[in-house]
Amino acid sequence: MSAALLQGLREALGDSQVLSEGDLSSYELDWRKRFQGKALAVVRPGSTAQVAQVMRLCAEHRVAVVPQGGNTGLVGGSVPDASGSQILLSLQRMNKVRELDPANLTMTVDAGCVLQALQQAADEQGLLFPLSLAAEGSCTIGGNLATNAGGTQVLRYGNTRELCLGLEVVTAAGEIWQGLSGLRKDNTGYDLRDLFIGSEGTLGIITGATLKLYPRPQAKMTALAACPTLDSALALLGLAQQRAGSGLTGFELMGDFALSLVRKHFPLLPQALPPCPWTVLLEISDSESEAHAQALFEGLLETALENGVIEDAAVASSLEQSRALWHVRESIPLAQVEEGLNIKHDIALPVSRIPEFVAQTDAALKAAFPGVRLVNFGHLGDGNLHYNVQAPEGGSAADFLREQEHAVNAIVFDAVTAFQGSISAEHGIGQLKREELALRKSPVALGLMRAIKQALDPQGLLNPGRVL
Template structure:
């Protein structure tokens, strides 16, 4: 193993060790000169909001916050830092769920905010592509696409703060993956700064490119550990002329899966979203989120939120209503509410999108963003709570999310009447290991759409396959041998 200088920070990738050093006064002055007062800050109050993750679970320190306005500035930052061995932590909207954009507690790392790089460089309506910089907020990008009659088909609850660079770097999913895929499927090209300071210009939306490894796909989902994404060329689709949204009450996840299969047959590619929501999650939203109301008069144990999108309202409504009527007649579902207008559709989606916020208000919990094969999801939802209760009596389990693509958000609360934070501190690691072990038994993934970050880094190293870990570590060591890009995240 390589020796490291005293005071250095070491991260291990297989047999290699990488060292980062605190930035020298000379480096800090060079960065300040490069970026100016708007782009360089060591003010504690200015940095404070960006040194804690969205969930408040991880807290760090930074030697400075760097806010460049161009790719050239990012490249020069990287070159200066690489020359001294100073580590960089890239950050977008700071809305991640696994601590992937939070620096460590040493105060030696430099926080690189991409939020000032917020230009939409171009929209090609004919080609249905757009080039957006890393700091563009997703909701703003949605509006820009709609202004030219197009749509970016990825959305999520944090669309008002999540940025394009963060979405690319985490290969974000959201509620429309069922039809359009994850961020990786929507990225036509990437521009990024690599660890030695070179600029990878891969923005051209080539349909065929056989020059070896696909760096576009490699950088998408790399969590800033291989390159700093500065812009992306993204696929757009025609804006929908119509959509149909339904809220369905049913008895179980098995019934939800059966309904999903009926919709696959009855409406085909028009099916864009299929989310399941248990009564407990809906009740939490109704308790904590203002201006929400239950869609159904009679509460159901489980609910499905269904959305179809297309060009013709009648072409959507007729097969949807026919499929749901048949499901009602067969006793597969208990009740249905069809959105009568755009406002009601948005009200239904607000219930789904507010679950995380409402559950945070309910108290501490362990959140698990996992995926298993779609057909095995009801089995996981049914079996895992019993497995956990046998080992951790009294725990309360809630599962909700994207049944259509096999991704469920599996939250576990401590037993009632205990100090929740203290209980989780004592039992949380073992409980999560039990959840993830079950997921892997079913051929699933411990991270479906939020990434690994620092929260799942150690459990990935413990439970994932040696072949995958070897490949990840080899790629990291090859592209970032000094370990300066987002150290401590994903694999080390």
């Protein structure tokens, strides 16, 4: 049975693109090394037609397919299970920019293009593709679309969903839906595009996309501000939105303990401001000039100082200084690794309710686990916190993770639910949060999702065991 399938796959793709021997761990082990799978074979189609051929063969043999881009996901969504019975379909060979239309502000690309390559392709035309996230050097746009990735500029440009105008998708039956579109408006039927986006490969395989581009801003400027409380950080956000409008492209929150880990593990990194309860990194993108951005920042921060919203501030005066500020922000996850394993949460809340949520949940965790330490940072402008729980000092981080993860999650996710938040803001569900989702999503929503899955993938062949 599987010999016939492998034979068919070799005929369709050529022997060299059907891998079933040797070290396949780069395909079979997830990025966080929590999920180790075993594929029946890794296949590497080079075109949409070949992806469709693979899917038709697998449908005929009733063999499951796990699509994979850069394999940088954080929830175990893109590796096969351990059964050795699933086909791992890598999109990495499909990595061409098919068309870039500056006058329409769009580009049409293969799903396997690496995000950074797309940023560069836009930049070479004097344009901006604004999706930006930590894994951009190796993640693919297909994976970004499948998980509706977020990142650091969501405040202004939205998630990956908002950056996509059209898709090309191979269905569970191996048909090709040609939904590539450079249109800003199209009200001709159901929104298939957004259904496939964020479905983590469980409804179809994204093979291509038409993406939005933007004029490149004339200037980008970064500042740090020291806020005494979370309420004052929110007040600063409101003021910045009022003054800068959509010029505000970044508003990142960093708790003092998160920054203290950076100071501890990377003592040579410059610290632009003295320690304070909450540090905010603001970024303005300006369509006029650096001088205009500077004036805007100065006025904004002056008002914030006068109103007692902030206690101190520093504006980066060069691109280099600006990069240094971002570097500190981006060093938080690395500093956490140095400090030891922790229990990560990628949650979203209504922005207005964040101070109350943090106060209550911090207190509940500290009561349940005396000495526990909270690494709290994230995209405050989007209501998205990386609310991570670090073991008490001196104890074993590995033991804490193993023994307390479930109890910690229960406290955090119960609070998220009570505040009408989301247990997965930007990382998705994958395998990691599937059971949690089944418990926490409303039965009506789960029923609708299952009906849609059954309608589009009746044999259950597309990335089984993920999301639902």
